[in-house]
Amino acid sequence: MKYEDTKEFIYEELLPRVEKPGRYIGTELNTIHKDIGSVDIRFAFCFPDVYEVGMSHLGMKILYHLLNDQPDIFCERVFAPWPDMEREMRKNGIKLFGLESRDYIDSFDFVGFTLQYEMSYTNIVNMLDLAGIPIRSGERNENHPFIIAGGPCAFNPEPLYDIVDFFMLGEGEEQLIETMEAYRKWKSSGGTRDEFLNMAAEIRGIYVPKFYDVEYNEDASIRSIKPMREGIPGKIKKRVIKDLKGSYFPDKIVVPFIDIVHDRIMLEIFRGCTRGCRFCQAGMIYRPIREREVEELMEIADKLIKSSGYEEISLSSLSTSDFSKLQELVERLVSKYQSRRIGLSLPSLRIDSFSLKLVQEVQKVRKSGLTFAPEAGTQRMRDVINKGVDEEDLINSVGAAFETGYSNVKLYFMIGLPTETMEDIQGIADLAFKVVDRYYRVPKEKRGKGLNVTVSASSFVPKPFTPFQWEPQDSIETLIEKQRYLRKAIKRKQITFNWHEPYVSYMEAAFARGDRRLCDVLIAAWKLGCKFDGWDQYFKFDAWMQAFKEAGVDPDFYTIRRREMDEILPWDHIDVGVNKKYLRSEYKKSLKAELTRDCRTACTGCGINLLQEGGVCK
Amino acid sequence: MNIRLKFTKGSEVKYISHLDLMRVFQRALRRGDIPISYSSGFNPHQEISFGAPLSLGVTSNAEYVDLKLADAMDIQEIINRLNSSLPEGIRILRGIKLGDSPKSAMSIVTHAKYRITMDIENAAPEMVQKSIETFIARESIIIMKEQPKKGFTLKETEIRPMIISMNLIESGKNKCVIECLLLSGSRGNLKPELLMKAFKEYTGYNVGKIRINREEVYAEKKGRLVDLFEVQRGTF
Numbered sequence: 001m002k003y004e005d006t007k008e009f010i011y012e013e014l015l016p017r018v019e020k021p022g023r024y025i026g027t028e029l030n031t032i033h034k035d036i037g038s039v040d041i042r043f044a045f046c047f048p049d050v051y052e053v054g055m056s057h058l059g060m061k062i063l064y065h066l067l068n069d070q071p072d073i074f075c076e077r078v079f080a081p082w083p084d085m086e087r088e089m090r091k092n093g094i095k096l097f098g099l100e101s102r103d104y105i106d107s108f109d110f111v112g113f114t115l116q117y118e119m120s121y122t123n124i125v126n127m128l129d130l131a132g133i134p135i136r137s138g139e140r141n142e143n144h145p146f147i148i149a150g151g152p153c154a155f156n157p158e159p160l161y162d163i164v165d166f167f168m169l170g171e172g173e174e175q176l177i178e179t180m181e182a183y184r185k186w187k188s189s190g191g192t193r194d195e196f197l198n199m200a201a202e203i204r205g206i207y208v209p210k211f212y213d214v215e216y217n218e219d220a221s222i223r224s225i226k227p228m229r230e231g232i233p234g235k236i237k238k239r240v241i242k243d244l245k246g247s248y249f250p251d252k253i254v255v256p257f258i259d260i261v262h263d264r265i266m267l268e269i270f271r272g273c274t275r276g277c278r279f280c281q282a283g284m285i286y287r288p289i290r291e292r293e294v295e296e297l298m299e300i301a302d303k304l305i306k307s308s309g310y311e312e313i314s315l316s317s318l319s320t321s322d323f324s325k326l327q328e329l330v331e332r333l334v335s336k337y338q339s340r341r342i343g344l345s346l347p348s349l350r351i352d353s354f355s356l357k358l359v360q361e362v363q364k365v366r367k368s369g370l371t372f373a374p375e376a377g378t379q380r381m382r383d384v385i386n387k388g389v390d391e392e393d394l395i396n397s398v399g400a401a402f403e404t405g406y407s408n409v410k411l412y413f414m415i416g417l418p419t420e421t422m423e424d425i426q427g428i429a430d431l432a433f434k435v436v437d438r439y440y441r442v443p444k445e446k447r448g449k450g451l452n453v454t455v456s457a458s459s460f461v462p463k464p465f466t467p468f469q470w471e472p473q474d475s476i477e478t479l480i481e482k483q484r485y486l487r488k489a490i491k492r493k494q495i496t497f498n499w500h501e502p503y504v505s506y507m508e509a510a511f512a513r514g515d516r517r518l519c520d521v522l523i524a525a526w527k528l529g530c531k532f533d534g535w536d537q538y539f540k541f542d543a544w545m546q547a548f549k550e551a552g553v554d555p556d557f558y559t560i561r562r563r564e565m566d567e568i569l570p571w572d573h574i575d576v577g578v579n580k581k582y583l584r585s586e587y588k589k590s591l592k593a594e595l596t597r598d599c600r601t602a603c604t605g606c607g608i609n610l611l612q613e614g615g616v617c618k
Numbered sequence: 619m620n621i622r623l624k625f626t627k628g629s630e631v632k633y634i635s636h637l638d639l640m641r642v643f644q645r646a647l648r649r650g651d652i653p654i655s656y657s658s659g660f661n662p663h664q665e666i667s668f669g670a671p672l673s674l675g676v677t678s679n680a681e682y683v684d685l686k687l688a689d690a691m692d693i694q695e696i697i698n699r700l701n702s703s704l705p706e707g708i709r710i711l712r713g714i715k716l717g718d719s720p721k722s723a724m725s726i727v728t729h730a731k732y733r734i735t736m737d738i739e740n741a742a743p744e745m746v747q748k749s750i751e752t753f754i755a756r757e758s759i760i761i762m763k764e765q766p767k768k769g770f771t772l773k774e775t776e777i778r779p780m781i782i783s784m785n786l787i788e789s790g791k792n793k794c795v796i797e798c799l800l801l802s803g804s805r806g807n808l809k810p811e812l813l814m815k816a817f818k819e820y821t822g823y824n825v826g827k828i829r830i831n832r833e834e835v836y837a838e839k840k841g842r843l844v845d846l847f848e849v850q851r852g853t854f
Contacts, residue, residue, distance in 0.1 A: 003827075011629075012827065016675045021633035029645075029705050255645060257631070257638045257705075309645030309703070340648075341656060 007102040010094060018085045022258035023051035026099035029255040030307060032068040032075070033100055040187070041180060043067055043075040044098050044105040044145070046113045048123035049534065051079040055254070056262035058316055059151065060114060063172055065250035073180060076100040077254075078111075080123040083532070086130065096131035106132045109183065111145045113164070115153035118511035119504065119534040121160065124149075125526040128163070135523060137165050137210065142193055148179075154207075155238070155285055156464045156571040159511050159518035161209035166200050169574060170238030171271075173248050175205045201232050205239035208232075212573065214516055220557060222515065222568040237575045237611060244271065244290045249300050252307035264312035264345070265304045267297060269329065273318040274599045276606075278386045278590050279375070279414065281463035282318055284578045287608040288617045289600070294325050298332060305342060312343040321350040322600075330358055347371075352393055356400050369408035370401050376417060377427025383593040384419055386586075391431065399438045407448030409435060415482045416460040416474035416505075419591065425482050428457065429489035436494050455490060456498040457483065459505035463512050464571045465578060467586035470563040473509040476502045503541040507533065510558040515570035518558070520551040579607035619687040620716035621696065622723060622846065627678040630707030636671040642705065643683060650699035653689040669723035669846065670730060670802050670835055673809055678832035682723040682846045684716065714847050723846055726837040729782065730802035732810045735795050736828045743789035749821045750796065754784050761816040777816060780808035802835060 047054030076098030
């Protein structure tokens with residue numbers, strides 16, 4: 001068996017042996033391939049999960065093309081190889097490679113990870129190991145790439161502090177380019193690794209954990225987080241693109257050969273959210289709200305359809321209904337693309353009649369199920385979390401949907417919310433029954449056949465930078481008890497009940513609000529075989545508990561412990577714009593089930609407008 | 619307007635499954651702005667159908683796809699547009715117009731010809747030639763075959779009747795090329811990988827680095843094997 005090189009060996013010998021070789025081909029439509037001799041900076045953009053998940057992520061699509069638009073940079077994609085591929089790679093001495101060139105990434109300049117959820121952290125460790133790159137930053141030298149990370153979980157970077165060289169906080173478009181510019185200067189100056197980290201730390205939004213010292217109190221809480229060098233900011237401010245108008249958006253996107261989770265054009269209509277749901281981290285960390293203009297969106301959509309051939313456009317944002325020109329945008333997209341059989345989907349819609357009309361407008365091309373997210377079962381509970389919808393909204397909306405022939409409805413809830421009682425759990429079942437009853441009030445000849453109401457209940461995980469950041473998570477036992485209760489209460493043949501494993505939510509909670517001590521736990525868990533923790537078939541709770549034990553860390557300290565309001569939190573040196581005073585006041589209001597208005601109507605004083613000179617709110 | 623196109627599936631796309639290939643064509647048709655016809659019904663889909671499926675990892679010079687167009691368009695224009703919108707590795711070679719309700723490419727294929735290139739350690743050409751002769755001189759060749767729909771349990775399968783011919787057409791030091799004609803259709807379907815598995819087992823050769831290319835697929839017309847363009851001649 002003679003092969004020219006490892007690239008040919010991978011393609012001809014390894015790929016036929018693995019499931020879905022299409023994950024590792026690297027020549028999908030609109031991928032970028034560059035002559036290695038003509039580039040100065042090689043960048044491995046890593047998504048620490050399987051291809052189908054990573055390729056569905058909008059941020060990666062944007063940044064991939066943004067970097068490759070720079071002639072001297074070659075950015076390639078890397079995903080976590082599925083365990084069958086990993087086995088073949090390790091068996092044959094093949095290291096982790098960039099999909100486009102099939103070159104090993106240990107010789108690249110940057111290895112960047114996007115942090116989308118906590119349960120992908122073991123995959124980061126595993127990917128570094130598979131790449132032959134030392135896991136801890138202190139073990140790396142001038143011959144290794146810089147390991148960097150960004151994305152929503154980077155706002156609490158501490159559990160990865162000893163692995164990642166530096167974090168990029170907030171939106172990446174501008175700071176990535178600035179970082180590359182600094183790197184060019186550093187590279188030509190022939191400086192040391194530390195010198196580049198110093199340069200990076202001067203870029204707004206960049207956090208270099210080794211430049212900060214954390215001290216602890218005797219009760220294991222944090223005493224202080226302080227910069228150890230001159231000129232390093234005490235608080236690291238996240239980056240935001242001030243105006244989306246004219247900001248970078250690629251005119252082509254990679255079109256995968258194999259089916260992925262979101263296989264369509266994602267048209268980003270705005271960033272941020274003004275609703276202020278108190279459980280929602282995205283609603284706080286992505287502030288302020290910034291919309292793209294309809295005209296520009298039409299142009300982007302046109303270019304993307306021409307270059308991809310996709311048959312569907314999905315409007316992407318945290319809350320589609322809140323886009324101020326939604327009606328105009330939808331009408332224009334539908335009238336332009338309907339005859340060409342290009343469908344439009346509107347995820348994240350709010351429960352109201354206006355939204356429903358839009359959905360009906362849109363689904364002239366394709367008709368699918370409808371999804372609603374009441375989040376909680378009783379009005380009191382919905383007021384606690386500031387989800388400003390009531391039962392009437394929901395029943396009216398599903399009623400209108402049933403009248404027009406829909407018979408498939410999904411309802412999303414959370415259990416384990418602060419102040420929750422069994423009455424609130426019963427409320428979930430009651431609400432689902434009311435939805436079922438509403439269906440049977442539609443005359444038989446008018447309604448669609450075969451009602452199916454899917455009720456999904458996930459376990460609440462308190463997140464940093466939300467009003468619930470001080471709250472304990474429900475214990476695993478309590479969550480199981482609530483799930484059991486609900487499963488029994490909700491049993492009806494028209495209702496399908498889904499729930500999440502509370503063990504996974506428990507680990508997620510530990511890492512979401514974890515500090516530096518969790519880094520050792522993470523590496524220990526990986527050594528015990530943990531990876532793909534977001535996948536039920538690979539999640540090993542016992543191994544995780546073992547890892548906590550080995551590292552001498554108590555997971556309950558991070559999960560089910562109530563934090564003091566004046567306690568120093570592990571992410572207190574990170575500034576997302578929304579300040580602690582606002583979060584405290586929101587927390588207090590939640591306990592009284594008091595609502596806070598949508599801040600589009602009038603400012604609620606979260607602090608985001610002070611993040612940048614000149615203000616950022618419109 | 620119904621048309622049939624013949625295309626290649628090169629090494630760049632050899633790991634693309636039949637189902638994935640469908641999506642590749644759907645999107646290429648849209649990028650090329652070709653007036654494909656849509657089926658009626660709840661979920662309308664483009665009217666595209668492929669000939670005999672190709673195994674993952676196998677390349678081909680002779681894949682066929684039938685398209686139904688909503689409006690007439692010059693065939694050369696269609697070929698040009700598709701060739702600029704399809705990914706590398708897929709090239710449209712030729713096209714013909716079909717009648718109004720043609721039999722699908724899938725339904726008429728009965729045979730397929732493959733070219734198999736492989737490394738065989740320590741085997742002189744004469745020896746390989748002899749092995750092939752002995753191999754196909756058998757009345758029965760039984761091989762254990764995985765059944766994907768039955769949990770990959772193994773089942774004894776008789777493959778000899780599905781091998782029409784097998785010839786050594788090129789050989790060098792440790793390397794040889796075999797061409798074979800196999801049944802491929804509803805009356806019998808032998809995948810070349812399974813043939814090679816049997817060949818390895820029966821000869822005991824240490825075979826590596828096998829590359830398989832489909833050279834042509836055939837339909838029967840008046841007792842003769844003809845390609846999927848020839849079979850249409852004179853039918854409309």
